[in-house]
Amino acid sequence: MFLVIGSNMTEAHPVAATFVKNAVLRGAQLIVADPRKHPLADHASLHVPIRVGSDIAFINALMHVLIKEDLYDKAFVNSCTVDFDKLKEKVMEYPPERAADICGVSPDMIRDAARRLASVKPVMLCYTLGITEHTCGRNNVLSTANLQMLLGNMGVECGGVNPLRGQNNVQGACDMGALPNVFPGYQPVTSADARAKFEDAWGVENLPDKNGLMIPQMMEGLVDGKVRAFYIFGENLANTEPDIRKVEHELASAEFLVCQDIFPNETTRFAHVVFPAAAWSENDGTFTNSERRVSRVRTASKAPGQAMPNWWIFKQIAKRMGQDWASDSARELWDNEISVLAPQLCGIKYRRLEGDGLQWPCPDEDHPGTCFLHKEGQFTCGLGVFTPVEWTPPAEVPDEEYPFVLSTGRRLAHYHTRTQTGRCEGLNDILGEETADISPFDAADMKIGHGDMIRVSSRRGEVQVKANVTDQVPKGMVWMAFHFRDACANWLTNPAFDPVTLTAEYKACAVRIEK
Amino acid sequence: MSDNMFVLNGREVSFDPGQTILEAAEACGVQIPTLCHLKGTTPTGECRICVVEVQGADMLVTSCSTPVEAGMQVKTESPRVVTERKKILEQLLTSGNHNCAISGSDNGNWTEFQLQVQKNDASSELCPVWGDCKLQELAYQYQVKITPSSPQRDYYPSEMANPMIIRDFSRCILCGRCIKACNEVQVNRAISMGYEGDKAKVVTPGDHPLSESDCVFCGECVQACPVGALVEKKARHIWRPWETEKIRTTCPYCGVGCQQLLHVKDGKIVKVTGVEDAEPNQGRLCVKGRFGYDFIYSKDRLKTPLIRENNEFREASWDEALDLVARKFKEIIRENGPDAIAGVSCARSINEDSYQMQKLFRAVIGTNNIDHCART
Ligand code: SF4
Ligand code: SF4
Ligand code: SF4
Numbered sequence: 043m044f045l046v047i048g049s050n051m052t053e054a055h056p057v058a059a060t061f062v063k064n065a066v067l068r069g070a071q072l073i074v075a076d077p078r079k080h081p082l083a084d085h086a087s088l089h090v091p092i093r094v095g096s097d098i099a100f101i102n103a104l105m106h107v108l109i110k111e112d113l114y115d116k117a118f119v120n121s122c123t124v125d126f127d128k129l130k131e132k133v134m135e136y137p138p139e140r141a142a143d144i145c146g147v148s149p150d151m152i153r154d155a156a157r158r159l160a161s162v163k164p165v166m167l168c169y170t171l172g173i174t175e176h177t178c179g180r181n182n183v184l185s186t187a188n189l190q191m192l193l194g195n196m197g198v199e200c201g202g203v204n205p206l207r208g209q210n211n212v213q214g215a216c217d218m219g220a221l222p223n224v225f226p227g228y229q230p231v232t233s234a235d236a237r238a239k240f241e242d243a244w245g246v247e248n249l250p251d252k253n254g255l256m257i258p259q260m261m262e263g264l265v266d267g268k269v270r271a272f273y274i275f276g277e278n279l280a281n282t283e284p285d286i287r288k289v290e291h292e293l294a295s296a297e298f299l300v301c302q303d304i305f306p307n308e309t310t311r312f313a314h315v316v317f318p319a320a321a322w323s324e325n326d327g328t329f330t331n332s333e334r335r336v337s338r339v340r341t342a343s344k345a346p347g348q349a350m351p352n353w354w355i356f357k358q359i360a361k362r363m364g365q366d367w368a369s370d371s372a373r374e375l376w377d378n379e380i381s382v383l384a385p386q387l388c389g390i391k392y393r394r395l396e397g398d399g400l401q402w403p404c405p406d407e408d409h410p411g412t413c414f415l416h417k418e419g420q421f422t423c424g425l426g427v428f429t430p431v432e433w434t435p436p437a438e439v440p441d442e443e444y445p446f447v448l449s450t451g452r453r454l455a456h457y458h459t460r461t462q463t464g465r466c467e468g469l470n471d472i473l474g475e476e477t478a479d480i481s482p483f484d485a486a487d488m489k490i491g492h493g494d495m496i497r498v499s500s501r502r503g504e505v506q507v508k509a510n511v512t513d514q515v516p517k518g519m520v521w522m523a524f525h526f527r528d529a530c531a532n533w534l535t536n537p538a539f540d541p542v543t544l545t546a547e548y549k550a551c552a553v554r555i556e557k
Numbered sequence: 558m559s560d561n562m563f564v565l566n567g568r569e570v571s572f573d574p575g576q577t578i579l580e581a582a583e584a585c586g587v588q589i590p591t592l593c594h595l596k597g598t599t600p601t602g603e604c605r606i607c608v609v610e611v612q613g614a615d616m617l618v619t620s621c622s623t624p625v626e627a628g629m630q631v632k633t634e635s636p637r638v639v640t641e642r643k644k645i646l647e648q649l650l651t652s653g654n655h656n657c658a659i660s661g662s663d664n665g666n667w668t669e670f671q672l673q674v675q676k677n678d679a680s681s682e683l684c685p686v687w688g689d690c691k692l693q694e695l696a697y698q699y700q701v702k703i704t705p706s707s708p709q710r711d712y713y714p715s716e717m718a719n720p721m722i723i724r725d726f727s728r729c730i731l732c733g734r735c736i737k738a739c740n741e742v743q744v745n746r747a748i749s750m751g752y753e754g755d756k757a758k759v760v761t762p763g764d765h766p767l768s769e770s771d772c773v774f775c776g777e778c779v780q781a782c783p784v785g786a787l788v789e790k791k792a793r794h795i796w797r798p799w800e801t802e803k804i805r806t807t808c809p810y811c812g813v814g815c816q817q818l819l820h821v822k823d824g825k826i827v828k829v830t831g832v833e834d835a836e837p838n839q840g841r842l843c844v845k846g847r848f849g850y851d852f853i854y855s856k857d858r859l860k861t862p863l864i865r866e867n868n869e870f871r872e873a874s875w876d877e878a879l880d881l882v883a884r885k886f887k888e889i890i891r892e893n894g895p896d897a898i899a900g901v902s903c904a905r906s907i908n909e910d911s912y913q914m915q916k917l918f919r920a921v922i923g924t925n926n927i928d929h930c931a932r933t
Contacts, residue, residue: 056843063744220902254925276903318859327907331814347860352910362883468720
């Protein structure tokens with residue numbers, strides 16, 4: 043059985059969705075909890091159309107029913123978790139009747155979902171950015187973990203909490219320590235031992251010991267001058283961050299902006315120096331997918347002009363700043379540095395990656411890799427801790443002036459700001475422009491026809507875009523993507539962030555539509 | 558004989574309960590040809606090329622759909638089997654525009670036939686899958702020669718009206734693999750078998766073009782098609798198997814990390830297929846993974862370092878651009894300390910690049926101001 047929440051898998055992770063659909067064909071149950079009746083919902087035995095941003099209330103109510111009706115996994119809860127009482131106290135405040143009001147679904151539907159979840163084992167829970175891209179994103183994630191622990195679906199094959207990572211190598215970029223608080227392999231920069239280890243390995247002294255800035259803080263630093271130089275590698279921040287006008291103001295304020303990319307884009311317009319980089323299939327390397335599988339990327343063609351591999355560019359800068367690094371290929375970087383320094387990756391070497399790759403943790407060179415985590419109830423910190431969370435509404439909710447909720451995401455044929463897919467023959471023919479998806483109710487109400495030009499505006503900006511009238515979208519909602527610059531949803535989105543992760547609330551803001 | 562043994566071509570071998578003859582034979586290294594059979598989907602026995610002889614049975618049986626039984630005596634290449642396969646192959650070959658060299662090229666009709674096919678193809682080339690066609694392969698193996706004649710039926714016109722896939726009904730052998738791929742592997746439910754008898758055709762609901770159907774252009778059907786009836790538009794007549802090198806790699810788009818085979822000709826990717834039996838995707842790809850490769854050849858690529866001067870970019874050498882960046886960084890560190898510099902790494906690029914960038918920031922610049930869009 044699957045519970046898919048906040049994930050439009052068939053479009054955002056199409057091949058993963060095929061395996062879910064295969065299981066459904068073989069008789070597995072599928073519950074989809076999502077405001078939109080997206081294509082995967084067509085395969086579901088139950089679609090729970092919860093309102094945007096009501097995930098915590100929904101999950102708390104599920105747990106309420108599980109505890110009230112004595113349907114949870116007591117053996118697992120007793121032996122593998124702590125703080126059940128705290129959880130119980132919190133979720134008792136969420137009877138299905140209360141959650142139903144918040145979520146916009148019937149109390150019976152919530153009970154039905156809870157009973158179904160308790161009836162089968164294991165249940166695999168999958169989520170994507172519908173969970174994380176909220177001001178309560180971190181709490182949403184905790185909720186999903188609470189639910190799975192309560193159901194005893196942790197540490198078993200086909201169970202667990204499975205985030206499908208948005209981009210091909212987000213997992214890898216985290217593993218590599220491209221984060222302000224950890225070195226490669228999640229070793230905290232605040233730990234003296236970790237610093238000593240890396241100082242030794244890199245031949246330097248005094249590695250910085252306090253956490254650095256996260257992207258939104260960096261961007262703000264550009265305006266107040268705390269950040270004087272900003273180095274953007276391969277991101278089109280001017281289109282991908284919420285509230286384009288604000289972002290462009292920030293980028294324009296940069297005293298010294300370095301961009302390293304394969305194409306000129308909206309962000310490179312603000313650069314002082316642009317480095318041309320080699321692209322996918324123009325150099326060797328590795329990606330790490332959502333299953334923590336490290337797979338090889340291989341060279342097929344030559345980079346154009348003077349474009350060079352990214353690692354080479356960083357190495358040259360280091361050299362000019364006084365450090366001569368030894369590794370001179372991606373393979374040397376991996377085999378001699380990364381896999382030596384990150385404990386989870388110690389057993390992974392290029393020669394072992396010829397076939398299907400390896401899933402970390404893989405602590406030594408005879409280790410076969412690890413398919414699923416928390417085996418037999420073993421969590422990194424011993425027992426699984428229940429962390430009760432309170433539902434909070436999105437930072438901006440519909441009101442009289444802006445009566446619709448806008449939610450955003452990706453569509454099948456394109457990827458992000460289309461710097462790549464927009465340049466592939468044929469993909470623009472499949473999807474050539476942005477649309478604003480609205481429900482047949484609202485369309486009829488406002489006399490908007492399919493394909494009519496409409497204006498969608500928020501407190502931050504407005505776009506002119508074609509209406510796409512579809513019953514995938516519920517009443518009161520507008521859904522858009524960010525693939526096309528002119529009608530990019532990020533002219534509208536709200537730069538409100540989760541207080542801990544600083545992830546922006548792309549999934550909910552208030553908008554108005556006009557004909 | 559114990560109850561998990563049967564006799565295959567005179568040799569006693571074991572099988573697992575529930576295995577078909579085809580699976581059990583494959584498991585002990587005996588190849589039986591197939592056309593309509595698609596691994597992992599329910600067998601139909603449609604094409605009958607996989608027939609084998611089972612002692613005691615009057616008719617030849619299709620090995621893809623017949624379960625093995627203990628003590629069964631099976632022959633996979635008996636004269637009866639070979640004769641039957643030849644007959645099937647002849648029928649299939651004459652049923653369509655199979656204008657590769659397997660058709661009797663010494664026959665006078667050949668040229669005329671070939672010219673006609675090329676006219677239909679709007680191309681001066683041979684069949685686009687020459688050298689990568691299961692029917693052609695089997696025709697060689699079983700030494701089947703046919704005399705090309707004028708088409709026996711009116712073919713449905715080819716469908717070119719979508720950006721990705723050419724559906725050439727004149728080469729379709731109606732094996733149904735594409736239908737299995739679409740309905741049982743990708744579960745997109747875009748196509749099925751339509752019309753009766755010799756009007757049969759693979760259709761979308763209402764027989765509309767793919768672009769007006771539920772088709773999501775995953776291309777699974779193209780990868781499954783054993784002949785040249787479904788081909789990638791972008792690769793048609795550019796890709797020839799003997800001119801290309803196959804390189805395995807990982808898809809650059811989403812977090813599934815599908816394994817791809819890049820078909821590379823003269824240093825350029827001309828087509829992409831999924832790596833069969835590989836983790837995590839078992840040969841499957843989506844529209845981006847299969848068709849989203851040619852951006853790297855775009856004329857818009859950045860090709861030289863650029864430096865802004867008087868609000869315009871000018872081309873610069875690597876040395877000049879790198880020197881400028883290093884100088885500016887050093888100046889800022891001197892004046893305001895390392896925390897006045899910040900960087901964002903790329904969640905699309907390889908691990909080694911992200912490692913190297915955080916190392917630059919931590920070990921050289923001296924700040925932890927390094928992030929990427931980890932949460933989006
Ligand atoms: S491309 Fe994919 S969705 Fe379209 S017909 Fe083929 S298998 Fe089906
Ligand atoms: S298009 Fe190809 S796969 Fe589909 S029925 Fe015809 S020959 Fe078989
Ligand atoms: S082929 Fe599609 S599903 Fe697979 S990794 Fe690429 S984008 Fe994701």
